[in-house]
Amino acid sequence: MENNKYLREEIIRESGVNPKKCMKCGKCSATCPAYDEMEYHPHQFVSMVESGDIMPLLNSESLYKCLSCFACIERCPRGVEPAKLVEAVRLSAIRKQGENRMTANDVPALLDEEIPQQLLVSAFRKYSK
Amino acid sequence: MQKITQNQLIEKAASLLSDGTVNAVLGWSRGEFGYDVTPKMFKTEEDLKENFVWNDFCGVNFSKYLVSKTDRFDGKILVFLKPCDTYSFNQLLTEHRFEREKVYAVGIPCEGMVDVIKLKAVTGEGISEIKEDGENLLVTTIYEDAPVKVAFKDVLLERCINCKSKKHVAYDELMGDEGEVIESKRFDEVAKIEAMTPDERFAFWQNELSRCIRCNACRDACPACTCEKCVFDNPQSGVENKAPANSFEEKMFHIIRAYHVAGRCTDCGECSRVCPQNIPLHLLNRKFIKDINEFYGEYQAGAEVGSRAPLVDYTTEDLEPGEVFDRRDIDA
Amino acid sequence: MQVNEHKPLIVAFCCNWCSYAGADLAGNNRLNYPADVKIIRVPCSCRVNPMFVLRAFQRGADGVIICGCHPGDCHYTSGNYYTRRRMAALFSMLDFLGIERERTRLEWVSAAEGAKFAATMNDFVEKVTALGENKRLEDLRCKR
C-alpha cells in the first residue's frame, strides 16, 4: 500500500494531472476510439490512479492499446487529461528493468508492407526506454 | 553630458513663445552656484536667453510644479520633461491634478543627472565653476588652482544609475531620439535589505532614519505629494509634525509618507535627491513598488493615464498578508 | 518555564458585521482569552487606516490585529479585499524596517466563529508575549 501511494504520487506528478477534478461523466471513454481493445478505459485510469489502485494498470495490456490520439484530453469538460495519465503509467511500466515493450529484436518480426515505417519508429520510441 | 544642448532648448522655447503656442516656459535657471539649478517661469525671450540653463544638474522634476503653476496662470505653459518626469506627469493627470490643455509638454532626452553630494565628496566644498570635458567634468574650487577632473559616470544620481526608462510616456512634441524602457537593477538594493536579519534591518533603518531632521524636503519635492493639505500639516490628522526625537516618530513619518504614495509613486527619485541628510528614502518607495509587482503583478505608476493604482484595486484571489511572509521564507 | 513579567498590550480592530459579532459569540460561549486584548469596533476592516495601526504601536501597543469578514463575505462586498492589500503592503513594510512580523496580523473571523476568535487571540497573545515589549516602534514621548 505504501508503495502504491508513492507510485500514485509519482504518476500524478509526472503527468501533471489532477484526477480529483474528474466529475465522472465518462466522456473520455465515450470518445475513445480504442475503447473495445482496452481492458481498463480512460475514465477507469483516472479513477484507479486517484484511488491508488495502480498495479492492475501497470500489468494491463491497455497501456499499449491507447493510441495517444488525445481525443479524451480534447473532450474532457473538466480539463483532466486522461491520456497523460495513461502515458505516465506506461512510462512507469517500461522504465522497469527488462520491461521494454519492444526491443530492437522485435522489430523485424513486425515488418509488414502495409505498416508505415513511421509507425514502427514511433512505437519503438514509445514502448521502450 | 547631455546630448541636447541648452541653445536648442532656448530656441525651441523662444519659438513656441513667439508663435503664441505657449505663454510661459517652465524651465531651469542658474542658481547661486553652478550646481544649484532652480525652477523658473520664463515669459520673454530675453529672459530665456539670459537665464535659462540646461546642464547635468537639471534634476528637478517639473511635473509637480504644474499643479500650482497651471492654477495661477491663465495661459498655456511649456514644460520640458525628461523621460522619468513624464511618468509623474501622467500620474498627476490620472489624479486630475492639473489640466492637460493648459500644458504644452516637450519631451527631451536625458543622459542622467549629477549627484551634488557625490561630486562634493570628490572635489570638496567651494565649487566655483563646472565645465564639461568630454565624458568628464572639470570642477574648479576656490581652494585649488587647477580644476579637478571627475568622471561623469562616477557622480551620477542613484536614480540615474538605475534609470528605469529613457522612453517618454507623455509629450506633445519630442526633441532628440526616443529611448526605451530599461531593465534596471533598481530593486537589487531593496532585495539586499530584505535578505538581512530583522535585527540588521532595524539597525540599518535606525541609522538612516535617525538622521532625519524633518525638514519635509522629500515631501515638498515629491510629485505624488500634491495634497491640498498634507496630513503632516494638519493638526486634526493626529500625525501632525513633531520635532525629531530619535524615536519611532521619524519612522512613522516615513512609513506614512511612503504608504500614502504607494501605488502612485513613479519612482522618480526626487525624495532621495533632495534629502539634505542623504537618506536613501527611495528604498522605502521601491519596497512598496517591488511588493506590489510581486503580489499583484507588474505595475508602473504613470505608464498610462487613467490606470487603476493597485491599492485601490483587488482581486478575490489576492495573497494574505501571512502568505507574503511564508512565500518570502520559502524563497530565502 | 520562562517567567515573563511583561503583560502585552494588544489592540484588535474588529469589523462590526463579522469579527465583532464573532467576539461577542466567544463571550456568549464563555471562551477565555487574555484580557490584554482590547477591541475597537469599526464598521468594516477597510475602515482601518494604517495610520491607526502605527498610532497604536507609537503609543506602546505590543501587537495589533485586524479582524474582518472572510473574503467574499464582506457586508460591503469588497471592503476586506482592500484591507487585504493594504495590510499586506503595510506589514511587509514594517518587516522591511526590521519590526517583528509577529506583532501584526490580519485574520478573517466570521460571526459564527466565536471559537476561532478566542483561539486566534490566544495564539496572538502568546506570540506577542514571547517577543516581549515593543521597543522598536514605541515613541518614548508618548509613553507614560
Add this chain to the structure above:
Amino acid sequence: MQRVGVFVCWCGSNIAGTVDVEAVSEALKNEPGVVFSTNYQYMCSQAGQDMIKEAVKEHNLTGIVVCSCSPRMHEATFRKTAAAAGLNPYMVEIANIREQCSWVHKDIPTGTEKAIILGKAAVAKVNLNTPLTPGESPVTKRALVIGGGIAGIQTALDIADAGFPVDIVEKKPTIGGKMAQLDKTFPTLDCAACILTPKMVDVAQNENIRIFSYSEVSEIKGFVGNFDVTIKKNARFVKEDICTGCGACVEKCPMKRVPNEFNLGMDNRSAIYIPFAQAVPKVATIDPNSCNMLKNGKCGLCAKVCAAGAIDYTQKDEYINEKYGAIVVATGFNPISMDKFDEFSYNQSKDVITSLEFERLTNAAGPTAGHLERPSDGKSPKTIVFVQCVGSRCDACAEKGKEYCSKICCMYTAKHAMLVRDKYPDTEVYVFYIDVRTPGKNFDEFYRRAVEEYGVKYVKGMVGKVTPEGDKLKVQASDLIEGKQLHIDADLVVLAAAIEPDKSARPLATMLTASMDTNDFFTEAHPKLRPVESPTAGVFLSGACQGPKDIPETVSQAGAAASKVIGLLAKDKLTGNPCVAHSNELMCNGCSSCERVCPYGAITYEDKEFRMPDRTTKIRRVAKVNPAVCQGCGACTVACPSGAMDLNGFASNQIMAEVDAICK
C-alpha cells in the same frame, strides 16, 4: 467640551460577577468630560433607562457612555433612551464589558482593569462625537423593469397591483421572453402559452403599466429613489398607437425569407412581422436589415395595404427620459453557442439541435405545428438521443463552457423525453447524464415517471461524439454502469446547452454600478438574506439574470423583488444611515482614489470655486458623497491620502482617541 454621563450596568451578576462595577464607575469619574458616573443592576430595564433620562436632565449631559453588553444588543435601545431625553441619539457610545470582558475573563482584578480601559476608550470617543441627523431624500413613485420575460412581467404586475406605475423596457418587439417559446412546463406539463399569455394580456391592460417594446435603456443616472433614465425606443417603422395588429402587411410583404428568430431560425418570417400570434404589444415591426423599402426605397407594399395607415418609413429612434424610484433588472438568459463543441456536430447536421430548438419543434405554434419532424428531411425520428450538461459544469481551463450547473436542463430533458414517449410510443429515447439533479417539489417524482412509466432510457455516461452518416447520426457514448461503449444510430440528437446571462447584462451593470460575478450574473446584496437586491441601493434582481432558475423560482423571485420595490416606493422619503462618509472639500485633491474603492458608486466629483487668500478664485475638482447611496464602510477614508474623507460615527480622530485611551 462635552458633559458626559457614564452608566455602568451590572447585568445582574453577568457583569458584576467578574467586574467590580463600583470601581469602574468610580474610575471613570475622573476621565475628561465626565460629569456624572453611576452603576445600576439592569441599565436596559425601564428603571435603568429612566435613570439615564433623569441624569441627562439633572446634569445637562451632552454625551452618554453605557458600559454594558454588546452594542449589537442594546445600542439601539440606549439611542432611543437618549432621544427620549432630548439628546441626539448618536451621542451614545457603548463599552462592551459583558461579551468582551466579564464573560471571557475569570478574575475580578483583570476584568475590572479591562472594563475601566474599555470605558475610558468609550469616553474618549464620545468626547469627539457630533450629533448626526439621517439624511432624507424623496422617492419617485415609479418603477422601471428592464426585461419583459416572465420575471419582468411578474414583477411589473405585482408592483402595479400595489398601485404604483411601472414601465417595462423590452428589447424585442414583444414581451414574453423565453417562456413564450416553450411548449410545456415541468413538472405539471401545463402549456407555457396557456399560463403566460393571460399574464401578458394583463400587462397590456393594466393601467399602471407602460410597455416600451423594441427599446433599450441607454443611460442611467441618479440613485435610490431618484433614478434618471434615458430609454431608447428603436424605430420599428410602424406607428404603435395606430397599428391594429391585423397582419395584412405581414401577409403581403414580398420579402418572406428572413430567418425567424422566434423559431430559432428553423423557419422564415417576412421583413415586416409580428413575432407570434399572442405578441404584446400586438404591433408589426419592420426589420430594417431585410426590408426592401428601407434598404433601397423600392416596394412600399405594406403601407399600401395598411388600412390604418400605421406604416411610417421615416420613423426615427426616439429617446425618452423618465424618473424612477427603483429599478428591477430582469434581463434573463440565453443558451450558449454550440460552436466550440465540434464533437456533437451541431454545425454539421441539422438534426443535432439544442433543447430550446426542440421546444419549438414540439410546440403546436412552432415551425412544424407541433409534429415532431427532423429538421433535415421532415421524417419522424425513431431514435432520439438527449445529451445533458453540454457546456455546463466545465472546468474553467477548458475554456468552452461554463463552470456552473445550468440547473434547468435535467428537468426539461426529462420533460422532453417523457413527451416524446407519450406522443410517439414507438420512439426510442436515450438520455445521457452525468448526474440527474432534481431538487424541487415533485421534481424527482417527475423524473422517475419518465423512467418508470414512459420507459425513457437513462444512461449514466457522456456522449463522446456524434457523426452524421447517411441519414443517421452515429452516437458514440459510454455507459458507465454497464462498463461499455455504446454506439447508437440516432435520428435526432438534442443538446442540453448551458445557459448564460443575456449579453445586454454587462453594459447594463456598468450603467447601474451594480456588481456582477465572473460569469456576468448579477451579484445579490447578500447571498442568503438579501437574494433579490443588488448591493447598489434601489436596484433589484429578478429571474435568471441573477443565476440559473426555472419558472417557479423565477416567479417567486420576481414577486420578492416586487415586494422590495413596493416597500421602497411606499415610503415618501428615504431616511439614510447617518454614519456615512463625507468629504472636506477644502482638503480634497479630486484624485479619484475614493471613487475607485467605493462599492456603491456613492462618490461623484464636481468643480467647485474656492476663494483664495489673495482674493482670487480658483476652481477645483472635489469629491462629493451622496449620503443616500453611501453605506458607511469607510473604504474611501483610507484610500484618501489627504484625509479629506472621513466617516460619521467612526471618524479618524475618534478611532485614534480610542487607540490612545487603550494604549495609555
